[in-house]
Amino acid sequence: MKKTGVAVKKVILDYPIALFVLLAVLFGVLFVPHFVSVYNMKNICLQLCDLLVIACGYTFVELNAGTDLSCTSILAVGSVVGAYVMVFLFPEAPLLGTVAGIVTILFVGAIFGAINGLAVVRLKMPSFIASMATMLIGAAFATWFASFALGKTSIGGLPQSFIVLGGSGNYFFVPIIIALCMWGLADFLLKRTKFGRDVYSVGTNPKAAHISGIKVKKTVFWMFMLCALFAAVESILLTARNQAGMSNLGSTMFLNIVSAVVIGGTSVSGGFGGVRQTFLGSLFIVLINNAMNLIGVEWYTIMLVQGLLILLATILDYMVKNSRYRVKKAVKEE
């Protein structure tokens, strides 16, 4: 009996946000009109896709107590460059254009990831500074490219085969499957591979990791690379969802990305957490926004509530931290 008690406690301590998600669902079901409708379930799934992939990517960086401010710029640069390739370079071949567009967007992500990673690993720049530089460069490039080089605020007319990725019409399951696959991939990398174990070791204590023979630099580089690549996949989904390449895509998303990761329970100081937590964190943010929209709450109230919840989650995180060690000890002693 005591054994199960400890195990349950461990689950609650590992996923404290699960309780909040359940409460949010319960609240929605009981008090929010139209919350339980097929159409709204579809909405929630689609809106989860808007956040989940990039938040999963960000989790890698957060596990190293790092920051990647440039991830929203990757959304914008990927979006305008990818749309340019599809609309202007392959106007006659939509299918080929779609493939070329996707490859281009992933390539954009890889460039950002490589610059961020190298700046942090080789130049020993703090990730905040390195990614701030790439964020500014990216935002400037996206605006210049769309507004001045092409003279457009947004690049429409994307091929239908690409728009499907955003879940238009009856294809709404496409982005859901992509997002879940990316989430599964991230979880697999973190929990089932040597790379994943290295991530946690480096995030907890880089010196100790180095002494025990882990290639710290390589691991950190790949954390940034993965963050950027996941952001690139999100850029594909969001560009397809908006059906346009946009130079300001995701410009206000950063807050939600960090909230999803931190509310989920990945530690701000690195080494603890994962994409399972991020999944719950993202779901929670989507549920809160959705429920409050449905009730008809004004947007500033939504911001207020979100701010309070971040505060609450962080306090909870610190309170839980101590108990976590106690429970770990208890589990070990058995």
Added chain:
Amino acid sequence: MKKKMLSVILAAVLMLNMAACGGQESGTSGETADTEESGSDSETADPADSTAVAAEDLTFGVTVSFITGYYSAMIDGINETAEEMGIEIVLLNAENDSTKQAQQMENLIAQQVDAIICNPEDSVAIAASVQKAMDAGIPVVMVDRIVDGATPSKQIINNSYDLAYQLVEEFSQSEDCANLEAPLKTLVMVGSMSDSYAVNCLNAMRDAIAAYPDTFELVAEIPGDWNQDTALKGLQNALSANDDIDLILTPSDMYLPCIQSALDQIGAWKQIGEEGHVMVLSMDGDSNGLQAIKDGYVEADAVIDAQVCGQWGVEYAYKILNGEEQEDGATIDLPGFIVTYQNFEEMAPKAYSYGDLT
């Protein structure tokens, strides 16, 4: 450990469940949307039936791109009109994020509001959401900006290019520009380049300046990104590089505080007629802009009636729900006019912000 696995499995099942719900429903959603549509059709298609929708039972969803003095006036127009008619308003702010706006549109559809009044952040990106709402039988009225790629019920548009061009052109014909010895050295303030309004204004100002080379000489364009801080710094730098600026053009009254501050620093925030006065032409016609004309600092302000825009949005949505004929077509232009310091007494009272002046 077992429990931990269990929780993961449960979460996965939950997620799959949700996805499956969505999956099964792809067929039925079409049906429900259809029945809803036919339901509302039967209500609205037959005005002779005199089953006019009672305004008191209606809820309109509103999503705006972001909040400035201009859009606040539009929202006031929406709220006041709706309150008079007894319509309930759900107001959402997309905060310059078109993905967020798409989500808000979806949530408004899920909420089954009776009509949506949409001020899009991006004309192309909003198309899919507008189509979704129209497919679900919810009429959409676009306000201030158009949608590109879908057919809404009505578009009430702000023809910003024409108005900006008219502002500069009329000024070039005015007595202020008579007997110029050399062209006016002109600075142009720029909004966010990802915003169609800002781009239209910039293009109009460029074109008008190019059309009157004897009157204007474009010295610099100052990117402000709809951010007062960025605009102020850019303007300060431009003024220190060119100390003989004669004229500043701005696409929005929101930049007037920066213009005042930057000119103040070099001692050039002076009333019209004083030595060293720098001329200013602005747009929006909010209370800041008109106050500056009244106080004699700004030459002219192009007023787009934001409040009327909001008012029409609600009225047209109601008319559409009642199946009234739309004789004025699918797209109507918002009235715009120019208030100058010469015609202030005559024109300013027509502006939505006149009541706020001191």
